[in-house]
Amino acid sequence: MTDKKIINIAVIAHVDAGKSTLVDALLQQGGAFRENQEVKAQVMDSNDQERERGITIYSKNCAIEYKGIKINIVDTPGHADFSSEVERIMKTVDTVILLVDSSEGPMPQTRFVLHKALELGLRPILMINKIDKKDQRAEEVVDEVLELFMELDATNEQMEFPTLYGIAKNGIAQFTMQTSSTDLSPLFETIITQVGSYPIELAEQPTRMQVSTLAYDSFIGRLGIGRIFEGTLKEGQTVTIVGNDGVNKTGRISKIMVYQGLNRVSVTEAFAGDIVTIAGIEGISIGDTICDPQNVRPMEAITIEEPTMSMNFLVNTSPFAGKTGKFVTSRNIRERLERELEVNVGLKVEPLENSQVEGFKVLGRGELHLSVLIESMRREGFELGISKPEVIFHKDPVTGNTLEPMEKVIINVPTEYAGTIINKLNQRKGLMLDMDSDGVRDKVTYNIPMRALIGFRSEFTNDTHGEGIMVRSSNGFEPYKGDIESRANGVMISMANGKTLAYALGNLEERGILFVGPQTEVYEGMIVGQHSRDNDLDVNPTTGKKLTNTRSSGTDDAVKLTPYKNMTLEEALEYIEWDELVEVTPIDLRLRKKWLTQNERKQHRNDKRKATE
Template sequence: MATELSRIRNFSIIAHIDHGKSTLADRLIQRTGGLTEREMSAQVLDNMDIEKERGITIKAQTVRLEWKGHVLNLMDTPGHVDFAYEVSRSLAACEGALLVVDAAQGVEAQTLANVYQSIEHDHEIIPVINKIDLPSAEPEKVRHEIEEIIGIDASNAVLASAKSGIGIDEILDAIVERIPAPKGDPDAPLKAMLVDSWYDPYLGVVILVRVIDGMIKKGQQIKFMAAGTTHLIDRVGAFRPKIEQLPDLGPGEIGFITAQIKEVAQARVGDTLTDAKRPALQALEGFKEVQPVVFCGLFPVDAADFEKLRESISRLRLNDASFSFEMETSAALGFGFRCGFLGLLHLEIIQERLTREYDLDLITTAPSVVYKIKLTKAAGEAAGREIELHNPADMPDPNRIESIEEPWIKAVVYVPDEYLGSILKLCQDRRGIQKDLTYVGGRAQITYELPLNEVVFDFYDRLKSISRGYASFDYEQIGHREGDLVKMSILVNNEPVDALSMIVHASTAETRGRGMCERLKDLIPRHLFKIPIQAAIGGKVIARETIAALRKDVTAKCYGGDASRKRKLLDKQKEGKKRMREYGSVQIPQEAFIAALRMGEE
């Protein structure tokens, strides 16, 4: 039977990376008897090795806990900006949130982004100041920061240490007392939100749902309103955190269903589930198609691994519908795939999973973003077409381009005062437009508008190294803007290398080109003839480096005699070198590609 509405509490945990969210979830599970001491492991809800190693949450997880006669549904959501849409759906499924802030580090950028989303959903937010047993903890300072930056009352914030188990009972009591119970009508037509979905090799696609109105039962025919497909439910249940099958789920409850669905792509996050025979009149608000933001090529180092890569990518796609791929070929790198990701962390995770779980050696081309190109009017056309460009190698002829638009983001950076100057310089160098600069305690909050193209390379790494890891960074997309963008090609021995071509802003093209040529000069081994390396925009060369030829001493066998003998041998060598330069091909080793692409820019 469905649980009584007044006894249900749905909440999520909001925290910056490494502020103790997964550890707190562990303690709550342990305290409410979800798992015995023997079954516990660190970060129970983080299933992937990468999640445990990096201390991040990639997939949302849910667990049903019992405390003093109440049912508590905990949603463990990702904290990173790349998964912002999934977080928004998870928050929409709750009535309250625990805001976890590290007592030593204070409020950080990602915490803010998710808190504001939570406030928009009209949640009751309970501040939890975690890690109070650290020697560097300053709970009072952090309490003041929460009030000043976020603007919520932190006078009754719970002081806790998830690692030591301090304050866990107080947190559970606060959830029961302060978070409101959900509302819903069990007799209304079924309306449930699809919060998340993942692929299980035995059950097919497992769908995480939050029931708003009506009931979900085993054997019921349901319809996905956005996808328009119907399915028969064969299993209903909840995680405690072990799977427990239930006869039904009622309003306000969070649980899972399976319905013999084969692909995650059919069960899209944010979709509305309703009864196929007695459907709801309108779907829930907030559903949108997730669009990839960053694109790059993935190629196997060994060409024989191409089929293995195809199979591995298809299997990963079963579990992650937000990642897209299509086949592409490159003259330099052979066969591979052009893949789309939600952001840089998503790209890194997919790449790491392919390397680890499927044992593949990969070359990743430089990440690029989606450009909108308006073409000039062709004969017989009323107006110029608009196309989307994912791969710099597919850039149309410059004469056909009327304008190019690139995506921009609004970035918020938190940084201690002493690093402010160098961070401002970094943002200015990346064509940033400063919008705001305020102080909170000893830290500056900078708001910048930046082109995403400048951020995808190595902005995050540079930010962390300049600030010694103290800066935190969060961003949101603000649409496309027109820019003076050009395609820069790299030519080695007068042959264009498609894998190294990139789209750059005209003002930074020369610096970028010179950097790339200098680096390739160090990476490509010397040959018996001179090799020119050039960066070009259209037909105009903007940077050049030359790799000197290896010199073979052809006059070594001449002992004395007339000078014309040596001259003759040297002239013969000169002719040979000239011919070699015309017909010789330059072998660029894979390591050189990997190094040139990985470094992006200095």
């Protein structure tokens, strides 16, 4: 086994470049499936939310064999919010396949994942994907990638990257645009040529392995996943674990598993170079180094970029609290967040102090990062009150000035809508970096405060009639840009408890956009719609038509209502203001005011006004 060549690769790219599709093809041609086996598309995206959203959220491992060589493959997320998943696995691989769309070229997240790979000294393999597109410009894209390598200070060796062209969905890779191919053989051969044999002598060194990912098994407990950098691991072996805090402890490995196809297979021994899953070490954590007790040499800690956004996860205090959820107390929420911290390294949790409602401040890498956690919790039976997302400001250590997180945004819209979008981005303190047009669609690049984009996506979709594309990625910190206008419209707030009636909703339609339909249970303080003006409006959506001596309640024509706006979780989180919450339950999403009665809201508005004076 020590003579068997093992190569570890990661597939990295911007979202929608075709990573998961390429991994499907590698697995298929690497013999991971039976000939007659029915396989789902994007087989590595096994999480329910991944399949529903059509994105990769978690880094995952699999393995294939090609010409007697074992190739461990790591599929990584492409969305900027999950970049912490990419950061921590880079040290476990020998090379990365950088996948770039033949039409779009390098996108913001491409820069981030490539930068991490180059920092660790990896020599990437470039694959231009989707060369069958009508608007492909593969040769230009290669030049753009070369420029990106130069901008990121790649070494001369890294600049000499091999380039392939392919169609991942058809399982094809070729050496040039002119040559033809029927499979991924050119990619397999390039991987083997690019990566030399893992040094045999390292297998004879004292054991050293670093944990890069965690998993959980209901039978054997917490699992640590990582690469063996030196030595061997044996089942039953006693090891020293060095934590990120430098504290040593002793443990015993009860089980070792390696990857074959999509499955983990138990082995009694594993060798340097392989990616393994180990069990039996209580409290194992990401970044821990597993060492030989006689030769303790901790590896460099895995550093993850700091969170940029926070939300408050509060105990649900609405009148409907506990009706559908199983887990409603602060203790339930705390235990669930503590479990999440064990596997989600991009997350931080702080207890709320001086708060009227029990809860926790949860810090993450963006709205999507946190909303995926919220959605997971509601599906598990949790009830929560979620506050408006807030960006995390920093202090400049030299000047003491406030710094705020910025984002690089690429907008691709039909030309007739470009003026509206540019105007709105300018109002939000954005700075245009580049603009290009082909006469039909305009491509605009902006540097803009992250907080300016909270609530902008739905507005962007409406303004572009669903034809616009917006891509975002983190772009460092810059001095505070000043106040930015928040939501322009007020809301309609229920002033009664009960079921909504079509008669009342029909009258309210004239005042704005409804968020609820007929026969919906509402309570005082619940938001039932958007007001057409900038002030909040208290309404009664439960009012029925009164009977009179001359007319019955059924004599008028039936009320015909416009379909109400049913918000998704992300839309609701973007929509709310500082004095509002999203009530999340396993069945329903509701918008509500933090303070339910008119008197309470008036009092807190006065208090806030006095505090700002």
